[in-house]
Amino acid sequence: MDLRDEDLTSLANSLAELVGAPITIEDPQSSVLAYSHSLEADRSQAVDDARITTILGRQVPPHYRALLDDAGVYAQIARSHDVVTVDLPGSGMTQRAIVAVRDDTGTLLGSVWAAVPSGLTDAQRQTLLAGAPVVARGLVRERQRADSSRRRTVEVVEALLRGGDDAAQAARSVGLRMPCTALVLASDRARDSVPAHRAGAFVLHLAAVAPSATAAQVDEVVYAVVSGDEAGASRLARDFLARTRGPLVIGVGRTVDTAEAIDVSARDADAVVRAVRRRGRTGVVETVRGVLADVVALRASDALAGYEEFSPLSSLERFDAEHHADLLESARAYLAHGGDVAAAAAALHVHPNTLRNRLRRASQAAGVDVDDPDTRLLLGLALKLRDLDA
Missing domain, CATH: 3.30.450.40 (GAF domain)
Structure with a gap:
């Protein structure tokens, strides 16, 4: 035979x-x-x-x-x-x-x-x-057949991630219906890739429960685009994580109405993964609206890169180190309590007048006026980023 x-x-x-x-x-x-x-x-x-x-x-x-x-x-x-x-x-x-x-x-x-x-x-x-x-x-x-099919799928996903006309053509080629939402499956640590067997399991899961979905591993993560809204995409993602074990996270982008805008949803999902990793979380599915404050803070930190020495946070840290003071913690408590001196003083276990003196000293000696809107914005952002690292 x-x-x-x-x-x-x-x-x-x-x-x-x-x-x-x-x-x-x-x-x-x-x-x-x-x-x-x-x-x-x-x-x-x-x-x-x-x-x-x-x-x-x-x-x-x-x-x-x-x-x-x-x-x-x-x-x-x-x-x-x-x-x-x-x-x-x-x-x-x-x-x-x-x-x-x-x-x-x-x-x-x-x-x-x-x-x-x-x-x-x-x-x-x-x-x-x-x-x-x-x-x-x-x-x-x-x-060989599987490798060829996998390469074609990766090419389609990469075209979707580029947005614009390339994404529109790729979406038509696979019959992707609008609206749609992008997801990113990633390791919970930035330096690690999603293991091949978990990437394959995610692709198979989507193929079983969302036949119109398109997914492929691109570098260290798995990108997927599914028809439907953010809520539906989140349910698919949570169902997958409930069935598998491992140090994984899934970011869900915004829902978009056209294939040309899929790149926007994918960037959202990337930003969500970055925010979740920064918090040290694992085994979670998050949406851009769920971690919006962290996403915005991290994006702002990119814009502030190189200007750290001029930030009010650095000024207060330098002053505290040189004078053995507690101006930074005093300013943090003041901002955390919305400028309520009595509440902030109670949280610090000091008299309100003590806190007022510290804030006055921060303004006059360290050049950080916590009642100035711009200063409060920059200091609040820096403290938010510090909390993310913590």
Whole structure:
């Protein structure tokens, strides 16, 4: 039987016929890439709990994976060029015969698993060994197709992020309906990338619950554009984080009515992620309106970069350091209580006149008049940024 041009599912079915046993083809992470549907093979062999749960979940269940790992099966597969057999009585898994699948360079691409409850015959062993290179070519073809599809998706997402005519054309090409909202899935730390398996899970989640969504990993984060408003996008995001574990955050941008404006929504989502990270939060979904004060403060801090030495915060810090004073905390309390001297003094546990003297000293000696609107704006912004870092 010539198997060279068959897809993975057809390969699994053909191998099941030749081996006389149910077959699964798995990747190195134990995800199921294909499995046999051959009724003749399935009738002739017992289909156990391990096979059923693996196929239903498209992944070897954690408890079976742990059993196999403890038995050294995965290590054997990684180093062996022969068929590996495993028998774990009482585990719910009948005897298995496994052959590694490698490309021409010897890189492990996956493995073929056959359920052989009566033991492996020499003929079955030879068939599995002969079939492994054929499966390898099939996996390489599938990977190439997947890579090509992934590149096309990344190109579409990048076009959407540019906004304008490019975004409009990209939106039409994938049937993205308006209005729409951009999301960003990111690690909770700026220096870390979203792991590939979590990025893939997010893309699959959106494909399942929002078929018109377009999503792809771009550099360290995953960008997604979904049809619908901010509230709907937030629900999709929260549902994903509820299903997965990991140090992740999701920023949700504003809803836009045209594809040309998707870049605006994406910039919002980026800014939300930056604000959430600055607070040290994790496992959260936030919208631009939910963290607007932080977003605006961080954007203002970019504009103030290079002018820090002239800020009222720096002036008060220098004065306090040189004179062992408490002018900064006094000014902070005064602003925090909306200019109410009595309330601010109570918070500081000092007499109101003491606070008035400190504020007068801040104005006359340090040059920081907290009753001046511009000074209050700059000082309040600097304190807001200080709080974000805290």
